[in-house]
């Protein structure tokens with residue numbers, strides 16, 4: 001139940017004085033409380049847990065991790081290829 | 085989905101596995117604290133593809149699993165009352181209390197409802213002014229902001245018929261308790277990413293220093309878990325102990341300050357019993373004095389609860405990493421997800437349920453493990 005799912009903010013509005021929004025999860029849209037991510041805007045990515053956005057996803061960090069993984073293990077593979 | 089599929093890429097996973105095999109020279113025992121990570125590890129077979137020297141110990145980070153039996157019994161007693169609408173996350177309904185579970189209470193006429201968000205319970209209270217709406221507020225730091233907001237809103241709206249049965253638990257005191265225990269084997273921790281999204285990483289610095297233990301903040305997708313393990317092994321192999329963040333796209337060192345402000349208002353730290361483990365000092369939250377009116381334990385004065393844990397269940401040893409689920413004699417026999425004896429067989433993040441769901445009925449011999 002601790003799962004947090006990434007989604008993209010599509011719409012932001014107020015409901016009973018609380019900042020709410022519509023978040024798209026790969027085609028499924030849900031109403032989410034955005035009170036804890038005051039800095040987030042439409043188009044940004046967030047992680048949602050039990051109906052609450054808990055953090056904004058940093059796109060630059062995501063890209064950097066992926067780039068790091070791309071580089072990983074390449075050296076061993078080249079060495080292995082040379083040996084075989 | 086952006087930032088989901090990319091972190092499940094099998095080709096990149098293969099490279100991370102190769103890197104791990106290249107850098108691991110000695111045996112290491114690493115605990116993933118979070119049940120969500122346990123689930124990801126078993127579902128993706130990560131434990132079977134790691135270098136054989138690396139043992140993953142499954143930690144106590146499943147809130148459903150560690151909610152004390154006494155509290156489940158209190159929930160059952162409150163849910164059975166005719167004036168009550170009892171709201172809970174779905175995972176809690178099958179958790180066995182001393183005699184029955186919430187499903188049983190429901191089938192016997194109790195008004196038990198599954199909600200997706202605690203705010204749904206607040207709306208139910210607004211819509212049903214003649215009923216008492218009680219929300220079962222369990223969870224780690226990840227879930228606490230949502231539960232805090234529900235109580236805060238109920239107070240703002242002046243709702244007299246809403247209350248919360250709170251059993252919040254905290255990760256750092258659990259890590260300390262594991263390191264202090266005399267039979268501890270854990271040499272490093274993967275810290276739960278979404279807990280740190282909320283609370284930040286500063287609370288882990290003192291643990292790293294006091295126990296000289298590497299702690300690496302880790303996400304949940306297969307590549308996140310592998311990267312967390314890789315960074316942990318790099319530290320262990322070099323004899324280092326640092327706090328590292330392998331989930332920077334979702335975790336800032338200071339955490340979510342807006343959420344922390346709400347938590348400080350609604351909750352206060354208290355001692356908590358952990359099912360299967362016992363009381364850990366200062367390891368949970370309860371409602372603070374200004375929200376005590378919304379405390380279901382106070383409102384319903386549920387006393388005289390006599391708890392009785394199944395004698396067959398070894399979930400305490402599982403939760404402390406002393407036993408793998410399939411080493412429990414009842415696993416897959418008396419105890420299955422349909423007939424759970426312990427909470428670790430109920431929630432999909434419980435270690436026993438993960439082992440059952442993904443067919444880990446026997447311990448693999450080393451020779452069976454697929455090599456890459």
Ligand code: SF4
Nearest residue numbers: 398399412419426436
């Ligand atoms: S398999 Fe069932 S009985 Fe055994 S420890 Fe897990 S929950 Fe308890």
